[in-house]
Amino acid sequence: MGGFSELIKNFDKTRDYIRDFFIYGFKVRNDFDRKSLRTYDDEKRRIESWFGDYVKYDRSERGQKVSINVDSGSISENPLYQAYRSKSFTDNDIKLHFFIIDVLYNGETLTLKEIIEETDKNYNQIFDVQTIRNKLKEYVQEGIVITEKKGKTAYFRLSTDRVNECLHNYEGLTDAVKFFSETQEFGIVGNSILESARLKNDLFVMKHNYIVHTLEDIIIPEIISAIEQKKYISLISFKVNKANNFGYIVPMKIFSSLQTGRRYIVGYIPTINCFHSFRLDFIRTIKTGNICEKYDIIYEKFSQDLNYCFGVSFSSGKIETTVITFCIDEKHEKFVIDRLKREKGNGVLEKTDDNLFRLTVKACDSFAVMQWVKSFTGRIVSVTGDNKQAIKRFYSDINKMYNMYGGGEK
């Protein structure tokens, strides 16, 4: 086994690998350029061990391709949650976990000294005082143990919030946890509640389910904390040479695209005085800085700019207008009109003639608008607007596609 372990100490490296295996099902062993091939073999074995049947092997001229292959619309549990269940630990960590809970089981309130004595007496194991003190401190932070001071002495007792009792006492809560455990915004936490209660989601499935997002949940709490405290953050990229060049940014919001599958942190870059979106899957860690004194002013400007944000793009202040005319059979294609209404964002939709509709969109990035407009291929009569380059590309794309599919041929 040569030093291989299923468990990992740091989530960062594994995050990067899982993403590659999951997203790029076409990479072969030699494409992985990080560290040695031995590292690749270890990561691959770990991924095989965690994800079992979801790992798929395809042969190609360049070698074997390993991927994590999931139809995420039909699964009850995000398989990538397994990665969160693989944290390495010391022998003392696991011993003290069970010993401390056991010593405090009957509701006793004990001092550190008493806990040490009980541990020694009950389990015949001697621990360093500092080791137990640190573990108690950690478990107080995690909410397992409650501490209170009487005079100068700290007393410890076990939290009375038991997972099973909580789920049992509030009717419907189990079903709610089953549902939310598979949604965005830290579904992994809900899954950990189900795991503790030995339950599984057997009721819900998710559409447009980007299971890979869970890997980013590891960095989001720090971003949220910085937003709440109105602090600067620095983003450390996975690619050493492409480290964030903007220095500290002021974080505004997490953006999630349900179309492209990408999530971003949108922040204000003081050095160039604009808002920018940064891919969360490219960010390894976050470093929190000082308080931003102008946070509220910046956030107000951000809220105004949001009105012109189509997708995730922000520009340096220039708002572009794009006007698209659609030809839609009102009698038989009402569903297309409904689709335009629900997806148009801030766009203004007007009926200009029988079966003709004009949509006017004011946005920071016309390319983002045009990407969406192309999903109405077959119904677009004309496109005009400020960004000539984006419009030119649209017309050119349609010509290319026409030729690609044998335009004019029957």
Place this chain on the structure above:
Amino acid sequence: MNIFHEMYSTYFRISSEVLKLPNITEKNIHQIIDKYGFRDSVLFLPQKLIPQNDGSDWGLLKRNSDGKLVSVIKNKPVEILTEIQKRWLKSKLDDPKIKLFLENDTLVSLKKHLENVKPFYSREHFRYTDQFNDGDNFSDELYQKNFRKILMAVKSQEILEITFFSGNGKKISGKYIPLKIQYSAKNDRFRLFCFSLKDGEIFHSGVINIGRIEQVCNTSEHHEKNISTNEYFQKRKCREPVTVCISDERNATERFFMEFAPYEKSTLSDSDNGKCVVKIWYDYQEETELLIRLLSFGPVIEILSPPEFRRQAKKRITRQYDLLNKNRRQ
């Protein structure tokens, strides 16, 4: 406070399960590792749980004089609701969808229980950039009532009599076996996956938008056949996958694999010219959605097969080409 903590780990869970056993044997330990562990856990865990002569185990079990394994702890391990879990629950109480699950008085009571807990996040921290603006009305009483009836029936697989409006506005009534409830964050809607019944026999694998349901009635009936959700998904799967060729321009490969991550796929070839050929399996009733998503990539994706799917793409593109040229001439 971190969700990537060993107390949520597979190894801790396995240890907890072993310590709860009334009779601990090596065979039981292996069975629990097989059931809850990772694929290779059986290579690493038994020797940490079972006492070793050199003391390299975790010391959670000991051998009695008769050789039997017993737990060193006095009580069965308990699972505590941790701070991060409480904070997460508190955040969910602000989600409008929570009212589909909890009655008002339960919600009030749970809020009171968590009153001193700081939410893990606020909904204000997130923005879904392309969520549709006509999602379900989760606060509607009829919607909540229907949702709960359906949820109960999904658990028991009780046959329901449902009256609803189709996408075309046609009123439909029938008997259905509920299987799963699907949620789409993009649509912000719930839908029911079910089998429809005709003369008591499974007739069709269907999907009903819960927001379009007028009435749900219990029947107290159950289908005699053992119903499989896998069978449902198999029935809805396309007969032939769509094959596409992706060029390497405009970062298309990366964009494609990100956007189509939820689909089951197989990469066929990746030649040196940077082009990549991929097969995509999909729900045949959502063929149009797949088609328009592929077309939105423009010329960096070419649909190769099946011929009928390619023909549909060609039809839309030809129509588009003609529309633009006709307008130019005018």
